[in-house]
Amino acid sequence: METVDLLKKYNISSTFARRQIIRQAASFGQRHFSAEDILKKMRKKKSRVSRASTFRALNLFCQKGILEAIDLGKGFNLYELTDNSGHHDHLYCLGCGKILEFEDKTIEDLQVEVCRRKNFKAFKHTLRILGLCIKCKKDQLKV
Amino acid sequence: METVDLLKKYNISSTFARRQIIRQAASFGQRHFSAEDILKKMRKKKSRVSRASTFRALNLFCQKGILEAIDLGKGFNLYELTDNSGHHDHLYCLGCGKILEFEDKTIEDLQVEVCRRKNFKAFKHTLRILGLCIKCKKDQLKV
DNA sequence: GTTTTTGCAAACCATTTGCAGTTAG
DNA sequence: CTAACTGCAAATGGTTTGCAAAAAC
Numbered sequence: 001m002e003t004v005d006l007l008k009k010y011n012i013s014s015t016f017a018r019r020q021i022i023r024q025a026a027s028f029g030q031r032h033f034s035a036e037d038i039l040k041k042m043r044k045k046k047s048r049v050s051r052a053s054t055f056r057a058l059n060l061f062c063q064k065g066i067l068e069a070i071d072l073g074k075g076f077n078l079y080e081l082t083d084n085s086g087h088h089d090h091l092y093c094l095g096c097g098k099i100l101e102f103e104d105k106t107i108e109d110l111q112v113e114v115c116r117r118k119n120f121k122a123f124k125h126t127l128r129i130l131g132l133c134i135k136c137k138k139d140q141l142k143v
Numbered sequence: 144m145e146t147v148d149l150l151k152k153y154n155i156s157s158t159f160a161r162r163q164i165i166r167q168a169a170s171f172g173q174r175h176f177s178a179e180d181i182l183k184k185m186r187k188k189k190s191r192v193s194r195a196s197t198f199r200a201l202n203l204f205c206q207k208g209i210l211e212a213i214d215l216g217k218g219f220n221l222y223e224l225t226d227n228s229g230h231h232d233h234l235y236c237l238g239c240g241k242i243l244e245f246e247d248k249t250i251e252d253l254q255v256e257v258c259r260r261k262n263f264k265a266f267k268h269t270l271r272i273l274g275l276c277i278k279c280k281k282d283q284l285k286v
Numbered sequence: 287g288t289t290t291t292t293g294c295a296a297a298c299c300a301t302t303t304g305c306a307g308t309t310a311g
Numbered sequence: 312c313t314a315a316c317t318g319c320a321a322a323t324g325g326t327t328t329g330c331a332a333a334a335a336c
Contacts, residue, residue, distance in 0.1 A: 013290075016291095017291080018291090049292090049293090050293045050294075051294095052292075052294075052326090052327080053291080071214070075325070076325055076326085077326090159309085178300080195317075195319075195320095196316080199302090219299085
C-alpha cells in the first residue's frame with residue numbers, strides 16, 4: 001500500500017504537508033522517530049513543511065490511530081507506526097538509549113491482577129504501566 | 144526521625160532552602176508530589192524558597208537517593224520519598240490520573256527474560272520498562 | 287465559496303543556567 | 312575566609328496557539 005493511502009484509510013483529508021509527513025514517517029519502518037527526525041528528513045528532501053504543521057499532523061495521526069506516541073522520558077515524544085506492528089511494550093536503556101521492543105501477555109495480565117488486588121475498577125480506565133529504572137544485576141543474566 | 148536529619152543521613156549540607164524542601168516533601172508521606180506542589184506549600188507557610196533552588200534541591204535529592212523521580216508523561220516530574228517504601232512500579236490512569244503502586248517480581252523477571260530473548264547484554268545497562276497504554280477490557284476484570 | 291489547513295512568530299511551561307550577592311562550615 | 316548555595320531574571324527546548332493567507336473539496 002502506498003503510504004499516502006494510509007490517509008484515506010484513516011479518514012484524514014490529504015494535504016501536501018500530511019502526505020510528506022506520512023511518507024517520512026513510513027520511511028522509518030518499525031523504528032521510532034521524533035518530530036525533529038521528520039523535520040530533518042523533509043529539510044533534506046526540500047519538501048518544506050513547517051514545524052507547526054508537523055506537530056499538528058503527528059498529533060492528528062496519533063489521534064486517528066496511524067501513529068502511537070511513546071514517551072521515553074527524554075523530554076520529547078517518539079512515534080511509531082501502529083499499522084504493521086502488533087501491540088508491544090518497550091525496554092529502554094537510560095544509559096545508551098537502546099530500545100528493545102517486546103510483547104508479553106504477562107504485563108497485561110499483571111495490570112489486571114494489580115487492579116484486582118487494589119479493588120480498582122480497571123475497565124473504567126486507560127492504564128499505563130510505568131516502571132522505575134531497574135539495574136539488571138550481573139548474576140541475573142549472563143549473555 | 145526528624146525530616147531534617149535525612150539531610151545529614153544522606154550527606155547533604157543543611158541549608159535553609161533544603162530544610163524547607165525536605166520537610167514539605169516528607170509531608171506528602173507516600174504520595175507523589177511535583178515541584179509545584181512543594182512551592183505551593185512553601186508559599187502558604189511563608190517559608191520562601193525560589194523556584195530555581197527548589198528544582199536544584201529536588202535534583203540533588205534524587206541524585207543522593209532521598210527521592211525518586213517519576214515520569215508519568217504529564218510534562219512534569221513527580222517525586223516520592225524512597226526512604227520508607229520498597230521498590231515498586233506504577234499503574235497510571237491516563238483518564239482520571241489515579242496512580243496505583245505495586246511491586247511485582249514478574250516485571251523484573253520479565254526484563255531479564257526479554258533481554259535474554261533479544262540477546263542483549265542487560266547487565267551493562269539501566270533498563271526502564273515502558274508500557275503503552277492498554278485499555279483494560281471489561282471482560283478481563285469485573286471488580 | 288466555505289471550511290480546513292498552513293506558515294509564521296509569539297506564547298507556553300517545566301526546567302535550567304549565568305551571575306552577583308549571601309550563607310555555611 | 313573560602314567554597315557552596317541562593318535568588319533573580321533570562322535562556323532553553325519541545326510543543327502549542329492566534330491569526331491572516333492559502334489550499335482543499
